[in-house]
Amino acid sequence: MEFRPEELLADQIAQLIGDVRHVAVGNASPIPATAALLARERGNGRPYVSLLGSPKNTFWTDGARELFDCAGQGRIDVFFLSGGQIDGHGNINLVEIGEHAHPKVRFPGSFGSAYLYYVVPKVILFRTEHSRRTLVPRVDYISAPGASEPNVFRTGGPVALITNRCLFSFTDGRFTLQSVHPGHTVEEVIEHTGFDFDRPAQVPETPSPSPETLRLMRETVAPQLAELYPQFAAQVFGVGV
């Protein structure tokens, strides 16, 4: 069955989410939102899914702080972060490129990353531009570090990085290439990645979403997604078109 790259990514992210109680998705994250809703459909209503910015898909009544308090209590199992730069140690940069006193590029800012990266057990890194510009040897600014000293309280951190080209897992402070998406190659991943990573002798191809998954995404998930991401739902799934 034909599918779009977004559908492959959402299917993979849904697998990474796994069997958990609560997945939260930040702003401007339509593909992770698709994955979280897909996981909820497959799990008959579990995990709980909180989509920031969607009154329909958040249960919070204690204001903007409740997301962070919830995470601090250990009640958020999965979250998604990205970065203007991501390095091989799992450090993410949402602030600037260049010298801090005179930056050359400024990004919006760190949002909740300097907290959530530490206290959400599974943080899935997500970046659809896989290039040496974004995946760098060392970030210019650490919004949140991939790992911490042993005495720093930390119950969470990165478990994976998914891009438009491939899926990496993250363990012991390093990325390992898990699979390469259909139509892409290991050589291409090496060429466009600015950091060192491990890889098995044979790198598998990322499995394509099954017809059942595609049906679920298109027929059941997409209409729910349209509340928060009307443009994305129309472009990818043809909702309301």
Add this chain to the structure above:
Amino acid sequence: MSHIAKSLDEALEIIADGCMLVVPREVSGVPMDATRALIRRGIRQLHLVALPTSSLQADLLIGAGCVETLETSAVSLGEYGPAPRFTAAILAGSIKMKDATCPALHAALQASEKGVPFMPLRGLIGSDVLKYRDDWKVIDSPFGDNDPIVLLPAIKPDVALFHAAMADVYGNIWIGRQRELATMAHAAEKTVVTVDRIHPGNLLDNPTFAAGTLPGFYVDRIALTERGAWPLPLPDYYAADAAHLAEYAKMAATEQGFAEYLDKYVYEKQAA
């Protein structure tokens, strides 16, 4: 004993040049009519605290030269792209930026809400967010064993300013589930609120409303500004004006375009 001001400008009088002003994030009721009025008045040297992020409001105030210090976790126009005047000001070094992370701002305001000098927060250690904040400290938790933790000094704004759906004549404000608006008002010395309409009766008399009401006790000035969050949304009431925000993103991309935007939408359009 009405708190309702005769005009928007009168309600905004207590926001002085150089004051610390706290404002909410895009989906919590951003007082855009008030923001335009402050720009028309030519307010200067604000220490703007955006709880915990901002979009059009901070970008406009920065572009119009009203901000000396900005304390927030991110400024962006979301799906309309980067915030162009914020970005330009940072690259030019024309504003002082105090980068934070969302829960740090919530916690620092909660410290003022409780009347305590600081609040501890997990995370942050090893990040450059902490590295560049001389005002944040790391201590060894007195209740732990080799357990470093960050302490954030209380943020005590001079004024909290936000927009809400309705107020009553007793000064009570319906904030619904946007509870951080209450925290802002509790933490700040003074609070100014703009509202879309006046609710007949007393919001505190109705238990359904009361739970989502900021009591007038905390509110100093109220101004009636219908659709006062435009072009930003007031969730549960109206959506963002997408076409306008796209126009802003385009115009504000250059300094000249931004000046034209101000002429067209800020200086020309007088408060009703």
